[in-house]
Amino acid sequence: xxxxxxxxxxxxxxxxxxxxxxxxxxxxxxxxxxxxxxxxxxxxxxxxxxxxxxxxxxxxxxxxxxxxxxxxxxxxxxxxxxxxxxxxxxxxxxxxxxxxxxxxxxxxxxxxxxxxxxxxxxxxxxxxxxxxxxxxxxxxxxxxxxxxxxxxxxxxxxxxxxxxxxxxxxxxxxxxxxxxxxxxxxxxxxxxxxxxxxxxxxxxxxxxxxxxxxxxxxxxxxxxxxxxxxxxxxxxxxxxxxxxxxxxxxxxxxxxxxxxxxxxxxxxxxxxxx
Amino acid sequence: xxxxxxxxxxxxxxxxxxxxxxxxxxxxxxxxxxxxxxxxxxxxxxxxxxxxxxxxxxxxxxxxxxxxxxxxxxxxxxxxxxxxxxxxxxxxxxxxxxxxxxxxxxxxxxxxxxxxxxxxxxxxxxxxxxxxxxxxxxxxxxxxxxxxxxxxxxxxxxxxxxxxxxxxxxxxxxxxxxxxxxxxxxxxxxxxxxxxxxxxxxxxxxxxxxxxxxxxxxxxxxxxxxxxxxxxxxxxxxxxxxxxxxxxxxxxxxxxxxxxxxxxxxxxxxxxx
Amino acid sequence: xxxxxxxxxxxxxxxxxxxxxxxxxxxxxxxxxxxxxxxxxxxxxxxxxxxxxxxxxxxxxxxxxxxxxxxxxxxxxxxxxxxxxxxxxxxxxxxxxxxxxxxxxxxxxxxxxxxxxxxxxxxxxxxxxxxxxxxxxxxxxxxxxxxxxxxxxxxxxxxxxxxxxxxxxxxxxxxxxxxxxxxxxxxxxxxxxxxxxxxxxxxxxxxxxxxxxxxxxxxxxxxxxxxxxxxxxxxxxxxxxxxxxxxxxxxxxxxxxxxxxxxxxxxxxxxxxxxxxxxxxxxxxxxxxxxxxxxxxxxxxxxxxxxxxxxxxxxxxxxxxxxxxxxxxxx
Ligand SMILES: Nc1ncnc2c1ncn2[C@@H]1O[C@H](COP(=O)(O)OP(=O)(O)OP(=O)(O)O)[C@@H](O)[C@H]1O
Ligand SMILES: [Mg+2]
Numbered sequence: 001x002x003x004x005x006x007x008x009x010x011x012x013x014x015x016x017x018x019x020x021x022x023x024x025x026x027x028x029x030x031x032x033x034x035x036x037x038x039x040x041x042x043x044x045x046x047x048x049x050x051x052x053x054x055x056x057x058x059x060x061x062x063x064x065x066x067x068x069x070x071x072x073x074x075x076x077x078x079x080x081x082x083x084x085x086x087x088x089x090x091x092x093x094x095x096x097x098x099x100x101x102x103x104x105x106x107x108x109x110x111x112x113x114x115x116x117x118x119x120x121x122x123x124x125x126x127x128x129x130x131x132x133x134x135x136x137x138x139x140x141x142x143x144x145x146x147x148x149x150x151x152x153x154x155x156x157x158x159x160x161x162x163x164x165x166x167x168x169x170x171x172x173x174x175x176x177x178x179x180x181x182x183x184x185x186x187x188x189x190x191x192x193x194x195x196x197x198x199x200x201x202x203x204x205x206x207x208x209x210x211x212x213x214x215x216x217x218x219x220x221x222x223x224x225x226x227x228x229x230x231x232x233x234x235x236x237x238x239x240x241x242x243x244x245x246x247x248x249x250x251x252x253x254x255x256x257x258x259x260x261x262x263x264x265x266x267x268x269x270x271x272x273x274x
Numbered sequence: 275x276x277x278x279x280x281x282x283x284x285x286x287x288x289x290x291x292x293x294x295x296x297x298x299x300x301x302x303x304x305x306x307x308x309x310x311x312x313x314x315x316x317x318x319x320x321x322x323x324x325x326x327x328x329x330x331x332x333x334x335x336x337x338x339x340x341x342x343x344x345x346x347x348x349x350x351x352x353x354x355x356x357x358x359x360x361x362x363x364x365x366x367x368x369x370x371x372x373x374x375x376x377x378x379x380x381x382x383x384x385x386x387x388x389x390x391x392x393x394x395x396x397x398x399x400x401x402x403x404x405x406x407x408x409x410x411x412x413x414x415x416x417x418x419x420x421x422x423x424x425x426x427x428x429x430x431x432x433x434x435x436x437x438x439x440x441x442x443x444x445x446x447x448x449x450x451x452x453x454x455x456x457x458x459x460x461x462x463x464x465x466x467x468x469x470x471x472x473x474x475x476x477x478x479x480x481x482x483x484x485x486x487x488x489x490x491x492x493x494x495x496x497x498x499x500x501x502x503x504x505x506x507x508x509x510x511x512x513x514x515x516x517x518x519x520x521x522x523x524x525x526x527x528x529x530x531x532x533x534x535x536x537x538x539x540x541x542x543x544x545x546x547x
Numbered sequence: 548x549x550x551x552x553x554x555x556x557x558x559x560x561x562x563x564x565x566x567x568x569x570x571x572x573x574x575x576x577x578x579x580x581x582x583x584x585x586x587x588x589x590x591x592x593x594x595x596x597x598x599x600x601x602x603x604x605x606x607x608x609x610x611x612x613x614x615x616x617x618x619x620x621x622x623x624x625x626x627x628x629x630x631x632x633x634x635x636x637x638x639x640x641x642x643x644x645x646x647x648x649x650x651x652x653x654x655x656x657x658x659x660x661x662x663x664x665x666x667x668x669x670x671x672x673x674x675x676x677x678x679x680x681x682x683x684x685x686x687x688x689x690x691x692x693x694x695x696x697x698x699x700x701x702x703x704x705x706x707x708x709x710x711x712x713x714x715x716x717x718x719x720x721x722x723x724x725x726x727x728x729x730x731x732x733x734x735x736x737x738x739x740x741x742x743x744x745x746x747x748x749x750x751x752x753x754x755x756x757x758x759x760x761x762x763x764x765x766x767x768x769x770x771x772x773x774x775x776x777x778x779x780x781x782x783x784x785x786x787x788x789x790x791x792x793x794x795x796x797x798x799x800x801x802x803x804x805x806x807x808x809x810x811x812x813x814x815x816x817x818x819x820x821x822x823x824x825x826x827x828x829x830x831x832x833x834x835x836x837x838x839x840x841x842x843x844x845x846x847x848x849x850x851x852x853x854x855x856x857x858x859x860x861x862x863x864x865x866x867x868x869x870x871x872x873x874x875x876x877x878x
Contacts, residue, residue, distance in 0.1 A: 043457040050461035055325065057475040062329045176306040185310040188317035197321060202328035277671045277713045285666040292663035296652060303651040303692075371646025374612055375708070380635040381664035539614040 016112040023116030044124035047081075048074045048132045055197055056140045066198065068143075071136030072224040073196040075129045079159065080190055080216060082125040083118065083166035084183040090117045091170055092179040110258060111167075118166055142228075150226035150236055157240070157247040158219040164250025165215070171258040174265050195220050215246035289381045293389025297359070298396065311394075312401035319347045319405055322470050323412055335472050337501040340414035345500060346469040347405060349493045351398045352431055353463065356439030357456050359394030363387045363443060383531055387443045391436060419503030427495035427509060430516045434488035437520035440527025445534070467493060488523050491516040554716045554746030555586035555609060559618035561770075562604050578604040580770030581618070586716075586763075589743030593761035594750040595865065601770040602750035603642075606720050609748070610640045623716055636665070639709030641719045645701060650694030654685055654704050657693060658711055665712040672711075679707040683737070699730040706737070717741060719749040723756060735760055754865040766869055773872040782863045785871045790861040791840050793830040795853045798823050802851060806830075813843045827856060837862060 052074045059066045094100040104110075136142040169186065173179030191197065193207065194216030200208055211217050222239040225231035233240070280288055301307045326339045334342040363386060367373040376386065418424050445455060464470060466483055467490045476484060484490050495512035498504035562579040579601040586592040594602045607613040609620055611631040620627045623637035648657050655676055662672035680686045683703040693701065702722065709717055722738065723731040738760060741747055751757050757764050758778045765775040774781055799806055803821045810819045815836040822829045834840040837860045848855065870876050 046458050046461045050465050054465055054471045058325065058329050058331070058471055062331070066328060176304070178304045178306050181304065181306045181310040185306065185313060188314050188321070192317050192321045192324070197325045198328035202324055204324075277675060278668045279666045280668055282666075288663045288666070288669075292660050296649065296656065296660045299656060300649060300651040370649060372649060374642055375647045375661070376664070377612055378610055378635060378638070378640050379661065379664035380632045380666065386664075536614070539612065 016109050018112075019109070020112040020116040023113040024120045025116075041124045041127050044078065044081075044128040045131045048078050048128050049135055051077075051197075052132055052135055052140075056136075060140065064141075067136070067140050068228045069199055069220075069224050070197060071133060071140075071142050072227060073198075073220050075132045076158065076216070076220045076223060077191065077194075077196045078125045078128045078132065079162060080194065080196075081183075081187060082121050083162040084169055084187050084190070085121070090121075091173055092177070095177075110262070111255060114167060114170060114258075115163070118163065144227055145230040146227040147230045147232065150231060150233055151223065154219065154222045154226050154236070154240070154243065157243045158215070158223065160247040161215040161219065161243065161250045164247075164252070164254035167251070167254030168257045171254070171261040174258075175261050190214070190216060193217070199224075215243065215250065218242050218246075286382050286385045289385035290389040290392065293386050294391075294393030294396065297390055297393035301393075301397065311397050312404070315347050315351055315398070315401050315405055316408060318350065319343055319408060322346075335474065335497075337497060338413055338415045340409040340412040341416060341501045342472075342497065343470070344405060344409035344414055345493060345497045348402065349431060349467065349469045349489055349496070350464070351402065352395065352435040353438065353467075353469070353489060355394035355398060356391050356435040357442055357460065357463075359390040359439070362456065363390040366390070377535070383535065384440070384528065387440060387531070388436065391439050416500055417503035418500055420499065420505045423499035423504060423506040423509050424496070426506060426513050427492060427499045430513045430520070431489060431492040431496055434492045434516050434520045434523075437488050437523035437527065441523040441530065443527065443531060445530065463487060463489075466490065469493060485515070486519060488516055488519040491519070552588060553585045553621075554588045555584075555592075555620070555622050555748055557585070557605070557609065557618070557620040558583050560605060560608055560615050560620055561617040562601070562608060562613060563616045577770055579608070582765075582767065582770065582772050583618075584765045584772060584775060586746055586748050588746050590762040591738065591742055591747040591749065591760050593757040593764040594748070594767055595752065595754070595757045595764050595869075596750075596767035597752055600767045602767060603720055605767070606640075606642075606718055606748070606750060610638055610718055611635055636712075637714050637716055639712070639714040639717045641702075641705045641709045641717075641722055645698065648693045648701060648704060648708070651692060653690045653692055654680065654696070654707075655689045657704070658708060661708050662711055667712055675711050675713070679710055682710075683707050698725045699727065702726060702730075702734070706734070715745060717745050717747045719747065721750055721752070723751070723753065731756075754869075758865055764865070766865070766872060768869075768873045774868060778865065781865065781868045785863045785867045789834055789837055789863060790859075791832045791834060791837055791844065792857075792859040792861065793832070793844065793848070794824070794827055794856045794858075795830070795848070796827045796856050797851075797853050798826075799828045799851065799853060803828065806848070806851060806853075809847055810844055813840065813847070815839045815843075828853075 052070060055070045055074070056067060059070060091100060137144070169183070170179070173182050176182055193200075193203070193211040194214060195203075195211065196216070199221060200211045200217035203211055218239050222231075222236050222243060225236060225239075279285070301311075322343050323340060326334070326343070331339060333339065364373060364376075367376050442456065442459070465476075466480065467487045468476070468484065469489075473481075473484060473490070473494065491512040495504075495509040495516065498512070499506075499509050560579055560582045561577075564576040564578055582601065582605055584592070584594075594605060596602050604613065608615045609622055609627060611627055611634050614628055622634045625633040625637070627634050649660070652660065658676045658679070659672055662676065667675070677686075680689050683706060685700065685703060685707070688696070688700065693704065696704065702725065706719075706722065709719075719738070723734050726734060735756065738747060738749070749760065761778065763775070763777055764781060765772045766781070767773070774784070776784075799821065803823070807819055807821050810816060810830070810832060815834045817833045817835065819830065819832045822831070830844075832840055832844065841858070841860060845855070845858075866876070
């Protein structure tokens with residue numbers, strides 16, 4: 001058969017891009033339009049906004065500096081949740097609908113559709129981040145003095161590290177099932193150690209050790225310093241270096257984990273069993 | 275007689291117990307569920323304990339921070355059991371593809387929903403023991419002046435949670451957005467019921483809303499009776515308030531469940547997922 | 548129940564599905580247009596029809612999962628809308644497919660759970676579970692999780708679940724779908740053994756299954772009953788489908804016309820045609836009664852030098868019935 005088959009693109013890069021775009025659009029459409037404007041956006045907005053409300057009520061009378069930190073922490077928390085829930089949980093949803101095998105049957109690399117799903121969920125996260133910041137400034141009077149370049153750099157590195165972690169989460173979900181439970185467990189863990197409600201320095205000393213191995217605390221600290229106090233690259237240097245390491249290592253680690261655990265699941269033969 | 279049947283009352287209890295047992299069996303098939311449910315409350319407690327520490331609060335409404343949070347997280351557990359288990363019951367069945375099988379049986383729907391809640395609560399019990407330990411280690415002080423008061427408050431908290439579960443389960447069947455609704459409602463409920471932050475810190479315009487959540491006054495009563503040595507008499511009003519709100523939610527839930535099954539059958543969306 | 552003549556009555560059932568979401572309506576799908584039938588007690592009754600004919604929808608209305616848009620139905624004498632609990636108590640339903648059982652529970656645990664939901668006592672649950680698992684040959688796998696069962700095993704477990712509370716009436720939606728031929732035969736045998744103790748309503752799009760199992764059949768197409776009766780009655784209504792084809796070794800040279808006339812004169816024969824073939828002749832006879840035609844033709848042919856090579860008798864199938872009433876072929 002030397003005939004070309006025009007309906008199927010044969011370049012693997014094209015497939016990857018196509019798959020990523022299609023899954024991105026599918027998620028975006030599902031969450032923004034099908035569920036009705038406001039559907040899941042509401043969830044993603046309610047949680048951080050209410051949490052900030054509680055923290056604000058608590059911190060207001062005490063330490064206004066903590067309030068500023070909490071605004072940044074919770075905004076970043078929304079991105080962390082996105083990585084945890086979307087990349088991990090979407091696989092579960094597909095499994096429930098019985099379409100997971102079909103995803104795995106396509107020639108597109110896993111990376112492509114997983115990323116598509118993750119970025120498709122980013123819409124809600126952006127809205128909720130905006131609402132959090134708005135609540136912080138309007139209701140609790142937090143003032144920003146940003147170093148824009150530093151904020152952008154920190155944010156990109158932070159997202160890259162999260163993206164890598166997302167793959168690890170989804171790989172874990174592949175093998176443990178019930179990614180919803182997994183995401184909830186991990187997020188309660190992350191909210192304790194990730195320096196989201198409070199800086200890592202507020203933790204007891206023995207908890208700071210595991211906290212420092214995670215990219216969250218350092219990322220949020222750097223972002224808070226850059227956006228609230230106009231911190232220069234010089235003052236941020238120690239945190240930036242660590243963040244860069246996370247951003248370089250985690251995506252690679254995530255992909256390796258995913259490939260490894262996927263093989264394991266295939267060997268075990270329960271890919272489609274929920 | 276090939277088959278013998280129970281009388282309706284015994285049937286209700288049997289359905290409730292069988293459902294919670296089946297729920298426990300099914301959930302324990304997942305390693306992650308075994309870990310997650312017991313650990314979740316511990317993490318929540320720890321996170322808020324550190325938050326209060328960071329804010330510099332040594333005591334809340336006259337009680338130790340750890341004691342205050344212990345009761346709050348206990349309330350959180352019962353709330354979670356009712357919303358994420360009872361309320362979610364039919365949604366779980368739909369996910370497993372068994373909702374049609376369930377609706378084909380003559381069993382009481384209320385018993386099934388309550389069975390889920392009971393199962394989930396049992397699931398949490400080990401976690402509660404660990405939680406109490408953690409709270410004591412981190413400085414919780416208790417003052418139970420009148421044990422019947424503590425018992426009354428605890429019972430009212432259970433009733434309140436169950437009522438909320440009932441009220442939500444109907445909504446969840448109809449909407450197919452149970453996850454969404456439960457998630458959206460969860461955070462405001464935490465805020466309004468004063469589980470994690472003192473009610474006194476809420477802005478005045480939120481207080482009435484707060485009173486309409488059945489668990490709110492039950493948690494207040496529990497805190498006062500367990501942490502501050504309050505007597506049955508002094509928490510009586512809180513308990514009654516909570517029970518009254520619960521009854522309203524319960525009735526709304528039962529009606530809702532009926533209406534929803536009817537509507538679901540009319541639109542034919544019962545087992546679509 | 549004792550005096551009931553009919554297990555199931557369905558009168559002018561109609562079911563319309565709204566298209567679109569809960570609020571936005573975009574026209575309707577008429578799944579069941581107008582369906583009436585009666586299932587006599589102690590018999591197997593079949594709903595036969597192609598995909599999308601409305602069989603499952605009908606069954607869902609009868610089993611209280613769906614409320615009819617119009618019309619009414621009674622199961623075991625109880626109204627499916629107003630007395631839904633009583634209906635459920637008297638009904639065992641197999642909706643089939645891969646779903647409907649708890650994958651994480653063992654077969655036994657599934658049955659025990661459903662036994663409780665049907666209000667059975669602990670004692671009868673234990674006894675019936677054992678008996679039923681034995682009956683369908685799942686005793687050895689009783690404590691395995693259902694998610695590890697094959698399609699056929701699940702289907703048998705579905706049947707077990709439906710029979711657990713010993714309901715007088717059973718409704719089976721495509722019970723043999725997805726089963727291998729041997730398993731399908733086993734299951735059909737099990738279904739046939741249910742009567743007359745139970746009354747059975749089953750749907751299928753397998754003609755042979757319907758023919759074999761059902762005392763009466765309603766053929767459903769596009770939400771309507773297009774024909775109804777016993778398989779024999781239905782088939783007797785199709786004309787022109789009954790044929791006897793005889794091939795001979797001899798060409799009947801020159802006497803073909805004579806033979807044709809002689810056969811044509813036989814009483815049950817409608818028409819006959821004789822065609823010469825490579826080495827011999829082909830006689831195709833359309834008739835009303837194949838047995839008599841065959842008999843008469845064979846004795847007639849003995850008078851000619853005609854040795855018979857093959858004989859084929861073609862009786863009408865339900866497929867022909869469908870073709871004749873629906874004006875198109877099945878599926
Ligand atoms: N929940 C639903 N919502 C909308 N339309 C539906 C729904 N269920 C069935 N239909 C439609 O109703 C019609 C009849 O479907 P039904 O499932 O009753 O057919 P069936 O005879 O059981 O077919 P099959 O042999 O394929 O099982 C079909 O056109 C189908 O698309
Ligand atoms: Mg069907």
